[in-house]
Amino acid sequence: MIGRLSGQLVAKQPPWIVIDVHGVGYELETSMNTLVALPAVNESVSLFTHLTIRDDAHLLYGFGREHERALFRALIKVNGVGPKLALAILSGMDEDAFMRCVRDDDSKALTTLPGVGKKTAERLIIEMRDRFPEWEDGSNALLPLESTNGRASARNNLADAEAALVSLGYKLTEASKMLADIDPDQSTEALIKAALTQRMGG
Structure with missing residues (x-):
């Protein structure tokens, strides 16, 4: 199991990134909350990871917080x-907000997330309530990620942000x-974050 990767961030194409670790490029999919905290391309980065093995692919997911990976x-x-x-949920709200929804039986807030209907929201509340002890003791500290500095043109940023929102469902x-x-006139990551925050009414 690959639990963490540290290396050079060589590509960002939301929601995908590539990290070069000693000459090997690892492709990861991340939540938007992690993606907006990443440094600029060609800078160093360290992420917690989760590996999913399927018959047709090995998929790697990256997280800026151990708490986010646990959830x-x-x-x-x-x-x-x-x-x-799961990534769509983590892109739409952070861990603390999700915990509040479950503890307050707030299925309405969960249904604002892409792909989460009423039945799924109710199932999440019921099943996750008993699973909080599995992850709420994890560290929620942010890794030392720098804000991005490099920006493409506004038109390209909008197109990339739109594509990322579509990939989220x-x-x-609507995107x-x-x-x-x-x-x-913002980075792709900032546009995505602003769109998701606006969608959540925050």
Whole structure:
């Protein structure tokens, strides 16, 4: 099991990144909360990881916080929740916000996340309530990640942000609408974060 990777960030194409570790490029999929905290391309980075092995692929997921990885691992144990939906949940809200939803039986807030319907939200609340002890003792400290400095053109950033939102489960028209009122003169990661924050009403 690959539990952590430290190396040079060589590519960011939300939600995918590539980390070069001693000449080997590892492709990882990350939540948007982790992605917006990453440094610029060609800078050093260290992420907690989770490896999923399928018959047709070995998939690696990266997390900026050990607590986030622990919640991801708890989520994929829930019936009907796979890695893609777990990442969508972690992209839409952080661990503390998710915990509050479960403890307050707030299924309405969970249904604002892409791919989470009423039945799934209710199942998450029921099943995750008993699984909190598995991960709530984990460290929630952020790894020393620097803010990104490099920016592409506003048009490319918008296109990349739109593609990332679609990959999270939003429809193309919905993703475009989410980005319509946001200042386009920002990095791709900042645009994604702003769109998700606006969607959550925060």
